Amino acid sequence: MKILISDSFDPSLPGKLAQFGEVFDDKARLGEAEVILIRSKTKANRDLIDQAPHLKVIIRGGVGLDNVDREYAQSRGILVFNTPEASSVAVAELAFALLIALPNRVVEGHTSMAEGKWLKKELKRTELLGKTLGLIGCGRIGREVAARAAAFGMKVLAYDVVPVAYPAITQVDGLEALVAEADYLSLHTPLTPSTRGLVNAELIAKMKRGVKIVNTARAAVIVEDDLRAALESGQVGGYATDVWPSDPPDPGYPLLHAPNVIMTPHIGASTSENLLRIGEQIVQILSQQNL
Ligand code: NAD
Numbered sequence: 001m002k003i004l005i006s007d008s009f010d011p012s013l014p015g016k017l018a019q020f021g022e023v024f025d026d027k028a029r030l031g032e033a034e035v036i037l038i039r040s041k042t043k044a045n046r047d048l049i050d051q052a053p054h055l056k057v058i059i060r061g062g063v064g065l066d067n068v069d070r071e072y073a074q075s076r077g078i079l080v081f082n083t084p085e086a087s088s089v090a091v092a093e094l095a096f097a098l099l100i101a102l103p104n105r106v107v108e109g110h111t112s113m114a115e116g117k118w119l120k121k122e123l124k125r126t127e128l129l130g131k132t133l134g135l136i137g138c139g140r141i142g143r144e145v146a147a148r149a150a151a152f153g154m155k156v157l158a159y160d161v162v163p164v165a166y167p168a169i170t171q172v173d174g175l176e177a178l179v180a181e182a183d184y185l186s187l188h189t190p191l192t193p194s195t196r197g198l199v200n201a202e203l204i205a206k207m208k209r210g211v212k213i214v215n216t217a218r219a220a221v222i223v224e225d226d227l228r229a230a231l232e233s234g235q236v237g238g239y240a241t242d243v244w245p246s247d248p249p250d251p252g253y254p255l256l257h258a259p260n261v262i263m264t265p266h267i268g269a270s271t272s273e274n275l276l277r278i279g280e281q282i283v284q285i286l287s288q289q290n291l
Pocket of ligand 1: 061062063064065088139140141142159162187189190191192217267268270
C-alpha cells in the first residue's frame with residue numbers, strides 16, 4: 001500500500017504505518033498514492049482526487065469533513081474516513097480556555113503589560129459562576145465543554161437538531177430561545193448548508209446585550225460582517241475564535257481587527273495527546289481495510 005501523508009501528524013506516525021507499506025510525504029507523488037492522510041490544510045477536492053488515479057482511501061485526521069468532496073470521492077469508489085472521537089477533549093479544553101480568557105481579560109492584561117502599561121484599575125473582570133452558557137450544537141465536543149462549565153457553576157443550555165441526553169445540560173427547543181437566555185455562547189456544529197451563516201444579524205439582535213461568543217467550530221457558521229458590527233456596537237461583548245475562513249485568514253478578514261476579539265491559529269486539535277490518538281485511530285482504520 002502506498003500512503004501519502006499530506007499534512008502534519010505526530011512524528012511517530014510514519015513508523016506506525018510502515019507495517020502497511022510505503023509511507024511518504026512528497027506531495028509530488030500524489031499520482032502513486034493509494035491512501036492519503038490529511039488534516040485541515042489539504043483540500044481533498046475534485047481536482048486533487050483527479051490527480052490521484054490509484055486513490056482508494058482518504059483519511060481526515062480530525063472531525064470535520066468539510067475539506068473533502070465526499071460525493072465525488074464516493075462516485076470514484078474512494079472510501080472516506082475521519083477520526084471523530086480523538087479530538088473532543090483537545091477542542092473542548094481550548095474552547096473552555098477561551099471562555100475563561102474572555103471575562104478574565106487575560107489577553108488584554110498580558111498585551112498591556114508587554115506594552116509597559118499597568119491597567120490594574122481599568123481591567124474589571126466578571127465571573128463564570130452563575131452565568132448561563134448556551135451551546136449551539138451539542139455532540140462530542142459540546143458535551144465535554146458542558147462538563148467543564150458545570151464544574152465552574154454555570155447553567156448549561158443546548159440547542160441541537162437531535163436529542164441531547166447528558167447530565168448538566170438542558171436542551172432548549174429553538175435557537176432563538178437559547179440565545180435569549182445565554183450570557184455566553186459556544187459553537188459546536190459542523191459546517192453544513194444548515195449551519196452556514198447561522199449566527200447572523202437577525203439572531204445576534206435576539207441575544208442578550210454584551211453576550212460573549214466562543215467559536216471553535218467553523219468560521220463560516222458566523223456572518224463575519226454582522227458579527228463585526230455587533231462587536232463595534234457592543235451588542236456582542238467579546239468573540240474568541242480558533243477558526244478562520246482559510247488557514248491563515250486573509251489579512252482583510254473583518255474579525256481580525258474588530259474590538260474585543262481574542263484569537264488562536266486553529267490549534268483546537270493540536271495537542272500532543274490528540275495527535276497521538278489520531279495516529280492510533282488511523283492505524284485502526286487501515287488495519288480494517290482489505291486493500
Ligand atoms: P459531533 O458530530 O459530535 O457534534 C456536532 C453536533 O452538531 C451534533 O450533535 C449535530 O446534531 C449538531 N448539529 C448539526 N447541525 C446542526 C444545526 N443546524 N443546528 C444545531 N445543531 C446542529 O461533532 P463534534 O466532534 O462535537 O465536532 C463539532 C465540530 O467542531 C466539527 O464538525 C468541526 O467543525 C469542529 N472542530 C473544530 C476543531 C478545531 O480545531 N477548532 C477540531 C475538531 C472539530
